[in-house]
Amino acid sequence: MLNAMAAGTLVAIACGIVGTFMVLRGLAFLGDALAHGVLPGVASALLWGFPGFVGASISSLAMIAGIGWITKKSRLSADTAIGLLFVGMLALGVVIVSRSQSFSGDLVKVLFGQFLGISLFDLTIQGSVTLVLGLMAFVFRRPFLLLCFSEEQAQVSGYSAKFYHFLLLVMIAMTVIVSFQTVGSLLVFGMLLAPAAASSFLSRKLGTMMILASGFGSFSVYAGLLLSYHFNLSAGGCVVLVAVGIFFMVFMLSQRFRKEHCYG
Amino acid sequence: MVDNAITLKEVSIGYEGTSVVSGITLTLPQGASLALVGSNGSGKSTFLKTMAGLLPALKGSVDVLGDKPGLQPLRISYHGQSHPNSFLLPLRSIDVVRMARFPARGLLRRLTKEDEHIVKESLSYMNALEFSEKPVNALSGGQIQRVFLAHTLARKADLLLLDEPTAGLDVNGAELFEKLIYRFKTEGKTLLVATHSIKEASQCDYVLLLDSRVIAFGAPDRVFTPENLLETFGLVARFSANDLLIMG
Numbered sequence: 001m002l003n004a005m006a007a008g009t010l011v012a013i014a015c016g017i018v019g020t021f022m023v024l025r026g027l028a029f030l031g032d033a034l035a036h037g038v039l040p041g042v043a044s045a046l047l048w049g050f051p052g053f054v055g056a057s058i059s060s061l062a063m064i065a066g067i068g069w070i071t072k073k074s075r076l077s078a079d080t081a082i083g084l085l086f087v088g089m090l091a092l093g094v095v096i097v098s099r100s101q102s103f104s105g106d107l108v109k110v111l112f113g114q115f116l117g118i119s120l121f122d123l124t125i126q127g128s129v130t131l132v133l134g135l136m137a138f139v140f141r142r143p144f145l146l147l148c149f150s151e152e153q154a155q156v157s158g159y160s161a162k163f164y165h166f167l168l169l170v171m172i173a174m175t176v177i178v179s180f181q182t183v184g185s186l187l188v189f190g191m192l193l194a195p196a197a198a199s200s201f202l203s204r205k206l207g208t209m210m211i212l213a214s215g216f217g218s219f220s221v222y223a224g225l226l227l228s229y230h231f232n233l234s235a236g237g238c239v240v241l242v243a244v245g246i247f248f249m250v251f252m253l254s255q256r257f258r259k260e261h262c263y264g
Numbered sequence: 265m266v267d268n269a270i271t272l273k274e275v276s277i278g279y280e281g282t283s284v285v286s287g288i289t290l291t292l293p294q295g296a297s298l299a300l301v302g303s304n305g306s307g308k309s310t311f312l313k314t315m316a317g318l319l320p321a322l323k324g325s326v327d328v329l330g331d332k333p334g335l336q337p338l339r340i341s342y343h344g345q346s347h348p349n350s351f352l353l354p355l356r357s358i359d360v361v362r363m364a365r366f367p368a369r370g371l372l373r374r375l376t377k378e379d380e381h382i383v384k385e386s387l388s389y390m391n392a393l394e395f396s397e398k399p400v401n402a403l404s405g406g407q408i409q410r411v412f413l414a415h416t417l418a419r420k421a422d423l424l425l426l427d428e429p430t431a432g433l434d435v436n437g438a439e440l441f442e443k444l445i446y447r448f449k450t451e452g453k454t455l456l457v458a459t460h461s462i463k464e465a466s467q468c469d470y471v472l473l474l475d476s477r478v479i480a481f482g483a484p485d486r487v488f489t490p491e492n493l494l495e496t497f498g499l500v501a502r503f504s505a506n507d508l509l510i511m512g
Contacts, residue, residue: 139372140371143371155334
């Protein structure tokens with residue numbers, strides 16, 4: 001249980017940091033696609049016996065490259081490219097899974113996570129990647145903030161919009177890859193999106209938004225695990241449900257506060 | 265000898281290989297001001313974006329402050345037409361202006377007291393100090409425009425590229441424009457400004473009249489001839505006392 005709580009906290013911190021940029025940059029759909037797009041890589045890894053995160057990394061890179069290639073070479077919008085890669089990768093995942101008869105148990109773990117099966121080795125990897133993500137967010141906070149604010153201003157300020165956008169995608173992919181074992185590839189997107197979206201109603205500064213998002217995420221983990229333990233429910237599902245519940249609560253409270261105080 | 269801020273030789277500008285204006289050849293001395301005048305779609309914004317390094321020139325050679333466009337971020341400030349007012353994080357106005365100091369301090373160095381002074385002075389110059397603590401997305405369109413102009417000033421750049429800076433302002437736009445031109449002239453800055461206003465353009469040292477090609481380039485009184493105005497706007501008009509008298 002301790003491992004589960006520690007892993008959940010690390011997921012909450014990583015998702016709080018990266019989710020903040022994802023929400024501010026308007027990359028929610030891409031985050032969702034990346035979270036689901038790891039499926040064929042992870043399924044292949046399970047089928048051929050190599051580590052899941054290696055397969056997930058290959059899948060994520062293929063998706064990022066594919067989206068970039070389609071948007072660059074065609075007049076299609078980014079969301080069309082993302083949608084195409086999203087369903088394509090998901091379909092490929094399903095096809096790979098259908099090749100194996102003894103796959104269903106492992107697949108459930110990939111899709112919904114295994115909060116209670118996290119090893120010390122998994123925790124070490126998760127901790128290291130979370131540290132790297134935190135460092136990246138700190139070092140590149142200025143170009144990322146400018147990029148979220150205005151691509152043109154980022155570029156004119158000397159920060160390559162293309163490079164920092166790519167870096168942001170890599171950070172989202174890294175978060176998905178280290179988090180899917182804990183909360184599952186279907187639910188990691190909820191942890192990326194819900195706490196960051198909730199904290200955007202309450203903060204005026206980037207750092208505050210990240211801290212609040214990580215806090216909401218961590219609370220969701222503890223409350224979700226507690227619910228799961230007492231009512232014998234899916235741990236990942238409970239955690240994400242709490243996170244989404246917090247979003248709606250903060251949203252409604254902020255609407256009420258805005259009416260009363262005009263957000264001044 | 266005064267160096268040139270901008271030197272263009274047979275330049276074509278446009279988007280994704282489609283030319284908007286071609287055959288632009290001009291030089292602009294440092295410290296001078298140039299107004300880009302033309303109707304919608306005439307190439308004013310494309311011209312500014314090319315100078316800012318946001319769009320590559322399709323043809324010809326472009327020299328901006330002795331370098332290729334986009335390679336001198338510390339010396340160039342750009343005020344675009346579209347503003348990101350749908351930004352999710354309710355950043356305060358003062359934080360938006362603070363972002364203008366990021367290039368001067370790089371990735372990790374903290375903003376200094378001097379930076380804070382520049383930020384406050386820029387907000388004060390644009391009469392935006394009173395709402396500096398308010399989130400940008402709670403301001404009116406005109407107030408947002410003033411905050412973004414304060415951001416542009418706070419860059420302390422040598423070359424300012426302003427795309428319709430007085431559009432949508434809730435204060436007297438002409439008065440503000442005069443104030444800005446005066447400030448840039450006394451500070452020796454080079455200014456490129458896209459405008460629809462002949463009155464504003466006539467306060468600049470040079471005018472570039474565009475209509476998907478260069479109609480004329482030179483001092484305002486030489487450029488605003490009835491023939492050029494007819495060719496650009498389809499108006500029979502006369503330029504007098506820094507304003508346009510429309511004859512029909």
